Amino acid sequence: MRTLCASTLIGEFFVIGFAGLVAMKLDDLSVGTVWTVCGIAMLLSLVLCGMITRPGGVELGWVLQVALFASGFVVPAMFVLGVIFAALWAASVHFGRRIDEAKARWAEQSSAEADAV
Template sequence: MFQVTPGMRRLCATVLGMEAIVVALATPVLITQAGVAPGMAVTVGIGLAVLCVVVAGLLKRPFAYVAGSVLQVLVLATGFLIPVMFVLGLIFTALWITAIFVARRVEGVTSR
């Protein structure tokens, strides 16, 4: 059974909050550098940023961690629009996985 701990929730919310900022700031880059249509760029960039914030708010529930993992895949997929997002997506995916496992390990040790 997947148990949500306060430390895990805090770390994952931090990752998603920072990711929301980065993805939102990628919107103008999508328009100017990648030549993506403004409507599509705003939908992708701001849409993913809003999803990051919404999922961060739902982290009290276990399903939100699945949603956060799906969100990491979506952010990686934006690399097909602008390649630098592959790198940023990998960094945030690594932070997401680390936040889950490190928080569980640390809180498992401190609760004993």
């Protein structure tokens, strides 16, 4: 699960950075505000890469997905990207867990075969 989820989070890191560049050009927001919010979100995406398998990691990932979608109120294209990344996140979590289960079964079978020999 870690690899799939981390890949999604790294993609989000770059998307958040590019969204910050777009938001920086808006007259309503100061550059400092944009980069403070984007910096926190980018940092969170990187930190989550390392803690995805720990308790609460997946839930914090969902919080980031909601925040990414909500950023569409500032940069409207983020509504679409937020939906895309939420779908990628859901797929990463789902298929990552299935892969982890398959690896555990394979390790168990290999161990049983080694004990039998």
